[in-house]
Amino acid sequence: MKRSQLPAGAGVGFKPEHFAEINSGAQPIGFFEVHAENYMGAGGPPHAQLGRLRENYALSVHGVGLSIGSMQALDRDHLARLKIVCDRYEPESFSEHLAWSSHGDVFLNDLLPLPYTPETLARIVEHIDQVQSHLGRQMLLENPATYLLFEESTIPETAFLAEIVNRTGCGLLLDVNNVFVASTNHNLDPRTYLADFPVQAVREIHLSGHSETVDDAGALLLIDSHDTPVKDPVWTLYGELLARTGPVATLIEWDNDVPAWPVLRSEAQAAQVIIDHAAKRKAA
Structure with a gap:
């Protein structure tokens, strides 16, 4: 099984509107990430652009449609299309979400939460084993941003993830913004969670922005909206995390x-500064 091996630098999600500027010269970017489902067609401009990027940069493929947390069987056609994408581009990393997004033949355009019980644990382990066996590569599993908790949950999320790693050999994608969003929404301490x-199983980290609103009771509610720069509390948590782990992609x-390409690039460069600082601390 091919292991995840992204370089320990800062990357960005590739957006086609940025292609011309990215392609105009070497960029200070460690890797690009794309959503697998955007490249499940046979050809056309998306593949032409991604093929060009792949010549010069490491690549992470991030799935949003496998519905790993569903209690129903994985969609074999979707899994087959995913394998075609991974075989075509040989990404350094492939990841998916600790969530479900389909029921029967209906695909729900969201990443939905699930209760943390022995039953769901066994089902997710089964699904991850199936994915890793079919793809011939390690999968990274991302922690969710959540807005509710299940009364029937009997396993803390961190212990749930640790047991998945122990049983499957998968890696983890740690989304620091998701930690901050979920902890705030549930009145928990994000540092205790982290x-x-x-x-030790983290192979990639995600950072993003979030938005603020209020719930029906007037309490603060954070939304994992991916539509703003990374917020200061998330940067702080990220810096503290890398002080423990050392550099991580x-x-x-x-x-x-x-935003425009220079704005997105500057966010990656801000992350790179923290990564470089963590590397110096580790070497000292």
Whole structure:
């Protein structure tokens, strides 16, 4: 099984509107990440652009449609299309979400939460084993941004993720913004969550922006919106995390209200400064 091996630098999510500027010269970017489902067609401009990028940069493929957390069987056609994408581009990393997004033949345009129970644990382990066996490569599993908790959950999320790693050999994608969003929404301490997180399995980190609103009771509610720069509390948590882990491949996610290329690039460069600082501390 091919292991995840992204370079320990800062990357960004590739947006086609940035292609011309990216392609105009070498960029200070460690890797690009794309959503697998955007490249499941046979050809056309998306593949032409991604093929050009792949010649010069490391690549992370991020899935959003496998519905790993579903209690129903994985969609074999979707898995087959995913394998075609991974075989075509040989990415350094492939990742998916600790969530579900389909029921029967209906695809729900969201990443939905699930209860953390022995039953769901066994099902997710089964699905990850199937994915890794079919692709012949390690999968990274991303922690979710959540807006509710299930009364039937009997396993803390960090312990749930650790047990998945133990049973499958998968890696983890640690989304620091998701940690901050979920912790704020549930009145929990994000530092306590991160202290319990199985960081030894982390192969990639995500950073993104979030938006603020209020719930029906007037309480603060954060939304994982991916439409702003990374917020200061998330940068702080990220710096503290890298002080523990050392350098880790880190992606800037900005999927809505996408800014001009120099703005997105500057966010990655800000992450790179923290990565470089962590590397110096580790070498000292």
